[in-house]
Amino acid sequence: MYRLTRKLFSLREVVRVVVVVILVTASGCSAIGSSSSGSAELPSEAEATERYASLDTVNATVTTVRTRNDKTTTIVTQKRERVRSFAYFERVISVTKTKETRPPRVGEGGFIIANGSRLVSYDPESNELHRMSFQTTDSATETTYPELLAAAKSNRPVSQPTSTPGISPLPVVPREDESGENSSAAYRGGNVTVVYNGTETIAGRETYRLEIAPANEDMSLRSQTLWLDTEFLFPIKRQTSFVANGDDYEYLVTYRNVTFNPTFEPGTFQLDPQEVPDDAQQVQFNTYESRAALADAASLPVPNPNMPAEFELDVASHRSTDPEVAMLRYESTSTDTHYRIGILNGTRNTTTGTPVQVGEYEARQTQTNRTVRISWSVNRTTYYVSRFPADTADDSTLLRVARSVARTT
Numbered sequence: 001m002y003r004l005t006r007k008l009f010s011l012r013e014v015v016r017v018v019v020v021v022i023l024v025t026a027s028g029c030s031a032i033g034s035s036s037s038g039s040a041e042l043p044s045e046a047e048a049t050e051r052y053a054s055l056d057t058v059n060a061t062v063t064t065v066r067t068r069n070d071k072t073t074t075i076v077t078q079k080r081e082r083v084r085s086f087a088y089f090e091r092v093i094s095v096t097k098t099k100e101t102r103p104p105r106v107g108e109g110g111f112i113i114a115n116g117s118r119l120v121s122y123d124p125e126s127n128e129l130h131r132m133s134f135q136t137t138d139s140a141t142e143t144t145y146p147e148l149l150a151a152a153k154s155n156r157p158v159s160q161p162t163s164t165p166g167i168s169p170l171p172v173v174p175r176e177d178e179s180g181e182n183s184s185a186a187y188r189g190g191n192v193t194v195v196y197n198g199t200e201t202i203a204g205r206e207t208y209r210l211e212i213a214p215a216n217e218d219m220s221l222r223s224q225t226l227w228l229d230t231e232f233l234f235p236i237k238r239q240t241s242f243v244a245n246g247d248d249y250e251y252l253v254t255y256r257n258v259t260f261n262p263t264f265e266p267g268t269f270q271l272d273p274q275e276v277p278d279d280a281q282q283v284q285f286n287t288y289e290s291r292a293a294l295a296d297a298a299s300l301p302v303p304n305p306n307m308p309a310e311f312e313l314d315v316a317s318h319r320s321t322d323p324e325v326a327m328l329r330y331e332s333t334s335t336d337t338h339y340r341i342g343i344l345n346g347t348r349n350t351t352t353g354t355p356v357q358v359g360e361y362e363a364r365q366t367q368t369n370r371t372v373r374i375s376w377s378v379n380r381t382t383y384y385v386s387r388f389p390a391d392t393a394d395d396s397t398l399l400r401v402a403r404s405v406a407r408t409t
Helices: 002-014 045-053 145-154 291-297 395-407
Strands: 034-038 057-068 071-082 087-092 111-115 118-123 128-133 191-202 205-214 221-229 235-244 247-260 281-288 311-319 325-332 338-345 354-358 361-368 371-378 381-388
Touching: 045 145, 145 191, 145 205, 145 221, 191 221, 205 235, 281 291, 291 311, 291 325, 338 395, 354 371, 354 395, 361 395, 371 395, 381 395
Parallel strands: 128 281
Antiparallel strands: 034 191, 057 071, 057 247, 071 087, 087 111, 111 118, 118 128, 191 205, 205 221, 221 235, 235 247, 281 311, 311 325, 325 338, 338 381, 354 361, 361 371, 371 381
């Protein structure tokens, strides 16, 4: 279970935010449509499962307020979602760009379509159409919302849901100018305790309020509250606080104007070619389960690194459009340590940091927060090898991995 949970998170971390639209900082969003309502007896797990199974689709306006190290941003989306599947249609509204916004992004009038193992997004401002395919993972062992209710009724710990609460499940692409170690989806698995704290009215719907706390102090999770609709057991409000790679995060997600089980028009989860201008730039992303598959797909030289024995390849990813980017991510089978190996098309700034010798190349070693990184450029290609957390192994291991990258490219 531990390994499966980490596998799910790391895939979403590698591919983490295909689209991040930053809106104006919102005040007062945490109390949208909320009022105290009282208490009601929780249903049995069988009854809760039946209620949740009766839900197929959701249509709503979704406000996500993210606070990272005391800096708050807000995302508002109009979402059409097919429940219990990686497939929904989403349009972004009320867009205000800020300096924090990084491409790829979707502006007003843009869209995101996810369907199975494929995702498409279009941003009218950049006129870019991003396509992505990725490996899906069997999530049959994930803790469900009915199981959380059962844990609250029986006062027993349960594994936390492996879909990071409060964070969009959309995957993201490797960025060409950074390794993405400071990902907000670094959300460790483990057991949680669940306390039922009565009913509460959210956006005109009665909900069960569940207070979730980590059973282990080493978990990234700090606290979480779920407001589950009493009729369908769907979380129409979620508040989650956690620590990821040294940064403090809080997510508050609120569903408003909710319609349960709406009928969607045929093609809702498919791209209509007429939605995209003929001159839109096509950008393709893919993920792979093996280094060899990535090497076959990429024109970049993909290394075959000599990793420590306890590390396994977690995922390989590739951006085929210029600038081309390929990345390998390895995770320890027993600890929280991971290595990233990136190959970028073009020469990047590798003049800062401490000089280190990587084979015949002079590289630079830098450390940011809890990530240590070695990078170098040769023949208009940039390589980097990074380790997180920085304090989990000595630098000689990182240097040995970097030298094996240089030898095999």
